[in-house]
Amino acid sequence: MISNTKEKQSLINRFLNIVEKVGNRLPDPSILFFLMCLGLAIITWVVSLFHITVKHPGTGDTIAIKSILSKDGLMMILNDAIKNFSEFPALGLVLAVMLGVGVAEKTGYFDKLMVQVVHKAPKKFIVPVIILIGIIGNGAGDAAPIVLPPLTAMVFIKLGYHPIAGLAMAYASALGGFSANVMIGMADALLYAFTEPAAKIVSDTVHVNVAMNWYFIAASVVVLLPSVYWVTMRFVIPRLGSYDDSNSDIHVDDENTGLTREENRAVFWANISFFIMIALVIILAIPQNSFLRNAKTGSLLNDAPIINGVGLIILVLFLVPGLVYGILMKEFKNTKDLGKMLADSMSSMGSFIVIVFFAAQLLAFLEWSNLGVIVAVKGAALLQGQNGVILILGIILLSAIINLLIGSASAKWGILAPIFIPMLMLVGFHPAFTQMLYRIGDSISNPITPMMPYLPLLLSYAQKYDNNMKLGALLSSLMPYTIILSIIWPLFMIIWYLLGWPLGPGGPLQIK
Template sequence: MKENAKKKGFMDKFLDIIEKSGNKLPDPVVIFISLCVIILIASFITGSLGVKAKNPADGKVVEAVNLLTPSGIAKMISEAVNNFATFPPLGLVLVVMIGVGIAEKTGYFETVMKYTIEKAPKQIIVPVIIFVGILGNAAGDAAPIVLPPIAAMVFIKLGYHPIAGLVMAYASALGGFSASLVIGMTDALVVSFTEPAAKLVSDAVHVNAAMNYYFLCASTVLLLVVAWFVTVKIVIPRFGHYENRVEETEADVTPLERRAMIWSNIALVAVLLVIAALTIPENGLLRNPKTGSIINDSPLMDGIVPIITILFLVPGLVYGFVAKTMRTSRQFAEMLGEAMSTMGPFIVIVFFASQMLAYFTWSNLGTILAIKGADALQGQNGVVLILGVLILSAGINMLMGSASAKWAILAPILIPMLMLLGYHPAFTQTIYRVGDSITNPITPMMPYLPLLLSFAQKYQKNIGLGTLIAGLMPYSVAFGIFWTLLLVIWYLLGIPVGPGGPIHLK
């Protein structure tokens, strides 16, 4: 017991160091403002010195542009609103949030999660919870918020410690954040940063929201097995049995909720059938009218964001009406308003991120850095590049929890750099998503960690973050090892990471 106490004490101290270091960083908004200033100063220095580089993609010489000139300052002022309004993530995320917000606020997501866990046989209840958690990234914030307390109650019924259920559900939802069998908001969000970054090198390279899909499907299966093993062999034994008795909570799905869920799922299937009917035939409306392609320049891929929105919106609306959680148009508008209100911080970040990317583009610094970086990395083994990007992404994640904020910074550098080395943006984006997800469960910068602590204190009042991190750490370590191995094997085999997402540029 003393040895365990010492270990927990060390973990608490280690977490305190990370937390204090992270707290010293300014808010992401201030970070982007600072980056704008840094880029402007760098453009002045490099432009004055005549820094240039030859683009191996087209043989043209790219020169650094000083933005701190009368014409440059006038351009920054006149184009500020346009930079913000045309920034891809803004429209994409807000549109998807219409559907996700309704599905979440009406209770559809929560009921589906509860029902799935409630009806699963006891022998497979653990992997079912893990599976729901991994797929939960398509439900926005629903999984890390709703699933842990439900898993805790299920674990009590199974005779396990509820905190083991909490950490398992939390690690599954956030550690498997980028893995999924469903194309969701996350896919639309990351590609919206990838696309403008790719255009820094070439307009001819096409990207789409589904270009990581094959790899993410395989990742779902892998992480399910890994998380199941970690839970059964490490986490459940570590926390042991739970002796205290807890009052029964409203964990069961009511008959009304069940009926609403059934009709919602029927509506979802109907929408999928309509999409299939418009896509599968050779002359389908959602195919490219000239080539017949489903992937390249097709209405299906170009309209993937509104399609995703409809896939969430329709079952959400049906659930709200049947379950009577949304009876009037006023309630519908209020739910949309509540969903959109959560996007306030993101919108503010986008304004400054859009200016930063514009300055980066106008100054040619992104292209020059990519060319210089590519020159330095020329001849390096692809595995070394994979590990480097993984470690960079996972490390930054410990100090900055927002996936979109990190990718907004890294995409303009990593995407062009690896493109100049012959790698498709889809592959670079895949590497980043794996690295970003690995440390999600243990980063103190994740806003859900304090919420998880409050859930845990219901069952153990004196529990500290160190205990939670000690339970979450095995998932991050195991995900890091096996997910990286999958990525390296995938690369060595040369398998496309998704439709329209090859490893190498042709």
């Protein structure tokens, strides 16, 4: 039995070695995205020669491929390139959050907080808690994949693990478990906005609601947490081995001593300021006429300032305790020192900004050319006539593959909902079931999709700990999470389906 386990682990490591070697042969991420833009332009030109069209089931419009290597395509590039860059979904949020995170990091607050956590918390609970925070962190929108990985890397150093293992685990928890949560959040509201009109294409009598996946997504947290923990401890940490900071911009304090009285005091009041800010946000959000709510509906989720301004809120949540700690520890003497900290935070994002320019063009090319839509429609057609377990696996697999082409979950569902929802309603399945299948597929390939705008950011984090870190090596640490999630989560859905349990309030599996 022991020899078989070792053999299996050896086979997995050999596979990951291949992933790493192939990935490391890829060019620099910014050049890679440029080449992908060029390749996509050529593909659209070739496909346009065959006059391939599809009929969008939602609008009924006939959609054809538009060649980027055409007069209109070249005009689009000239007209929209700068706008694509400046309006890139995650760019403003990342840069804003990094202002607050940068101050909290450079004053030493994060590092000392992690030391305190490691010294006070039982070691066996720290990693599961981080995974839990990552999974449920999607309730704060895009915060988790931005904030949690660098924090986890520092925790892992204090625990004696490789920091890149922490980066990979936190990133995979936040994005691989994106559709699991103990509470209804922003993702539920965004998807519901597309599910409801898609259901009305077939029938006005089938009712849907924002909470219709709640039971399943809450139960998924219990299933995913041990799965991510097992992969981390069994494969990722052993594979990366011990950390050598000789090739790093960040050096580990070998002494790993506790905090001084002054540091404990500064961390205490910084933590107090953090919780005061959290409490203030909650108190301000309670009144029905709060400025944090949607002015028309009173909602805290749907088009509400608290959600639209989540980047600014996160900035303040980290900036305030960073300032409190810095003042108490006399880390800056005047506003010039503070300004330098803010500037240094932005300078560390230079490589990310360069990559974003090309990544933004790639996403825009997919949308303008209609290639993403046509791939989705053609792929969905393959599922027609299927049902049961085959249908579950088919939609999850197709959603996962399409996620490699289109990063935004709501953008993909905007395309797929008018296709999947009516198709499955016609064979008796409730929209709640279809929506949950899509959410699983969209999540499991999140850790490895190049279309995720946070992957370049994660690479920039990793390169701080290993100057030679390349995309292939990073993906080889993320791949095990996608593999295990691709097995465990669909299997969990199949069991749930066979038991016939509802997915949430007003969310049965089948239309009655």
